[in-house]
Amino acid sequence: MTRVMLCALHHFRAHGRVPGSLSRKIPLMKTRHRLLLAMLLPFPAFAQPAPRCPELPVDGNLSWEVTQGEGFLYCKAMREADGAQAFSVMLRDKSPFRERFGLREEKAVIDGHEVRWYRGDTALQPDAIVRETQIELDDDLYAHIVLRVETEAQRVESQRLAESLRFRDTWIGSN
Known part of the structure; x- marks a missing residue:
């Protein structure tokens, strides 16, 4: 050359x-x-942009801990006050989450997307309160949101914060 x-x-x-x-x-x-x-030379029209974590609510006193892997981005919303995890968001092109109608709980709207929260469980913490939902952001990107808390008050607060997420700039270069 x-x-x-x-x-x-x-x-x-x-x-x-x-x-x-x-x-x-x-x-x-x-x-x-x-x-x-x-x-x-790079060809931006053909390059797939890297996903980014959604925008956190300004009143939440949260920060992201991010793990990027092959085909996914894992974002943990950590409370600045105590370092505990409020909720997590997994961004990927295919989601393992399946709606289980018998486990339906609260209805909500997250960044304009109507969602349903579902009860979940964890073998490691049988007394934990678990909620999860999924948003299809576009044809090639899903957001799976999960929260695990110990009390009903923590669930309400973590859900409120998760429902305040903004996904507008999750894909770099999205409209």
Whole structure:
């Protein structure tokens, strides 16, 4: 690869365009070099954006602990006051969550999406109060929200906070 091509590639990645002085030299490159340069350039139309955690409510005194894996983003909303987890959000293209109609609980609206909370359980904490729901954000992205608490008051507060989430910028570049 020629020095001109490297400069053009670096500048394109940094600024999204090739400067005029380099663009005049690129047409003079051999076809083989132009093809190589084209293969190395990013193609935003084809690249799948990385998901981001939803926007937390401003009055919640929460922060995210984030774990990114192959095909998922796991966001834990942690209370700043005591470091306890208020709820979690798993963003992925396929969700293992299945609605169980016998376990239906509260109805709610999260960022304009009508949802139903479902009772859940955990073998490690049999006395815990568990609620979970799912939102289909678009054709290729689901948000599975889970909260595990010890008291009814904690459930009400954690649900209130989870119902205040905003998913508008979950996909970078989404409309």
